[in-house]
Amino acid sequence: MSNDEQRRSWAEPYKIKMVEPVRIPSEQEREEAIRDAGYNTFLLQSRDVYIDLLTDSGTSAMSDQQWAGMMLGDESYAGSRNFYHLQDAVRHFYGYDFVVPTHQGRGAEHIISKLMIEEGDYIPGNMYFTTTKLHQELAGGTFVDVIIDEAHDPQSEHPFKANVDVGKLSDLINEVGADRIPYVSIATAVNMAGGQPISLSNLKEVRELTQHHGIPIIHDMTRVAENAYFIKTREDEYSNWSIAEIVREICRHTDGATMSAKKDALVNIGGFLAMNDKELFERARNMCVVYEGLHTYGGMAGRDMEALAIGISESVDEDHIHARVGQVQYLGEKIMDAGVPVVHPIGSHGVFLDAKRFLPHLDQDELPAQALAAELYVDSGVRSMERGFVSAGRDKDTDENIHPELELVRLTIPRRVYTQAHMDVVAESVEAVYDRREEIGGLEFVYEPEYLRFFQSRFEKINQQA
Ligand code: F0G
Numbered sequence: 001m002s003n004d005e006q007r008r009s010w011a012e013p014y015k016i017k018m019v020e021p022v023r024i025p026s027e028q029e030r031e032e033a034i035r036d037a038g039y040n041t042f043l044l045q046s047r048d049v050y051i052d053l054l055t056d057s058g059t060s061a062m063s064d065q066q067w068a069g070m071m072l073g074d075e076s077y078a079g080s081r082n083f084y085h086l087q088d089a090v091r092h093f094y095g096y097d098f099v100v101p102t103h104q105g106r107g108a109e110h111i112i113s114k115l116m117i118e119e120g121d122y123i124p125g126n127m128y129f130t131t132t133k134l135h136q137e138l139a140g141g142t143f144v145d146v147i148i149d150e151a152h153d154p155q156s157e158h159p160f161k162a163n164v165d166v167g168k169l170s171d172l173i174n175e176v177g178a179d180r181i182p183y184v185s186i187a188t189a190v191n192m193a194g195g196q197p198i199s200l201s202n203l204k205e206v207r208e209l210t211q212h213h214g215i216p217i218i219h220d221m222t223r224v225a226e227n228a229y230f231i232k233t234r235e236d237e238y239s240n241w242s243i244a245e246i247v248r249e250i251c252r253h254t255d256g257a258t259m260s261a262k263k264d265a266l267v268n269i270g271g272f273l274a275m276n277d278k279e280l281f282e283r284a285r286n287m288c289v290v291y292e293g294l295h296t297y298g299g300m301a302g303r304d305m306e307a308l309a310i311g312i313s314e315s316v317d318e319d320h321i322h323a324r325v326g327q328v329q330y331l332g333e334k335i336m337d338a339g340v341p342v343v344h345p346i347g348s349h350g351v352f353l354d355a356k357r358f359l360p361h362l363d364q365d366e367l368p369a370q371a372l373a374a375e376l377y378v379d380s381g382v383r384s385m386e387r388g389f390v391s392a393g394r395d396k397d398t399d400e401n402i403h404p405e406l407e408l409v410r411l412t413i414p415r416r417v418y419t420q421a422h423m424d425v426v427a428e429s430v431e432a433v434y435d436r437r438e439e440i441g442g443l444e445f446v447y448e449p450e451y452l453r454f455f456q457s458r459f460e461k462i463n464q465q466a
Contacts, residue, residue: 010326038458050381073303103299105260195347226348366442
């Protein structure tokens with residue numbers, strides 16, 4: 001094979017020309033900060049954070065080319081030339097015919113859900129994502145998880161844990177009828193499963209079944225290039241394909257997509273909805289003017305669209321994606337080697353600590369992942385996030401808490417931002433917390449907002465109210 005085999009490591013294919021200082025807050029500052037934040041890492045101020053692994057969303061470093069592109073922003077209200085550049089990039093790299101820009105991923109999810117879902121519909125998907133599922137529910141639909149069982153088992157080494165269980169999907173179609181399923185929602189590099197990929201052979205199987213029933217596939221392509229990397233390295237048939245070719249091939253087997261460009265596509269803000277159906281596109285761009293902005297900017301500035309068009313091309317570069325996923329694997333292996341329980345295999349955008357096995361003395365109702373994220377912050381100023389009971393929220397019909405199998409803390413790596421030495425600090429901190437895991441107590445809710453509660457909930461230590 002080409003470059004990849006010749007490279008000695010995943011070393012960054014760039015050098016650094018601008019730096020942003022970071023500060024390590026003192027132990028006392030960290031203790032106060034997390035208490036003030038109600039033990040929710042989303043409520044910390046970034047100035048109190050040392051290494052910020054809250055999310056890979058909008059936190060990536062742009063390239064010199066992207067920054068140069070920012071200066072080419074055409075801020076015309078209508079028909080900005082940057083929109084046409086973006087449209088060309090979406091057509092060229094992803095192969096979708098039509099694009100509706102949105103302010104970020106959930107803007108696209110809102111539009112597609114409103115357009116396609118009717119009250120009482122079912123939307124099968126390969127595991128839920130928080131905002132995706134919420135928009136499906138707000139539109140009157142019910143999300144049904146059809147991912148393979150292995151995805152819910154943190155210790156399963158299945159190489160494609162985001163695969164759809166075709167039997168489960170087929171059963172749902174037979175049970176509720178194809179006319180109650182407006183589309184199947186397929187995510188690449190499934191976030192909540194730990195950044196796990198779907199294989200192309202599985203996607204093709206899903207395609208065959210859904211085409212037979214006339215059901216379209218809408219692709220959450222937020223991390224499609226990362227998924228393509230795993231296909232290239234794990235699915236023999238594609239080992240000689242380029243990342244760009246695999247990305248296009250994935251998109252080819254779907255009918256439309258929602259994109260949070262803040263991840264794969266290397267920008268700080270932006271997203272889009274893409275599709276091949278002209279009639280659906282006309283309706284989507286009409287809805288865009290109601291909720292996002294005119295259909296040639298959709299909530300983004302011209303300069304944002306320019307940076308995005310360039311970011312899309314950089315995202316499928318072989319050396320880039322090798323280094324990106326390589327850095328995540330490096331951190332994951334270090335943490336795994338120390339005996340700390342994590343989700344296997346290591347995913348593409350982060351390392352996911354298995355809080356159920358990390359803190360086996362806590363019940364899920366004592367919020368082990370939330371407590372662990374808070375503890376890690378206190379240890380070192382490293383900010384992570386909960387992906388478990390708190391993120392899963394409540395059942396939309398019964399209002400009961402959902403108890404997901406996966407109770408995780410996500411150490412999410414921004415793209416092109418941190419160094420190997422930063423990864424070492426993170427691993428050391430995780431190990432230090434693991435060594436004193438028995439001392440870590442649980443948390444309880446003191447405030448819970450109605451929607452997407454993980455962002456804004458507040459907590460207190462159990463039995464330790466002031
Ligand atoms: N789909 C996936 C798979 C995502 O990871 C996200 C965002 C969205 C959709 C929504 O996109 O944030 O641009 O509105 N994930 C972020 C995260 C928030 O931290 O994982 P958005």
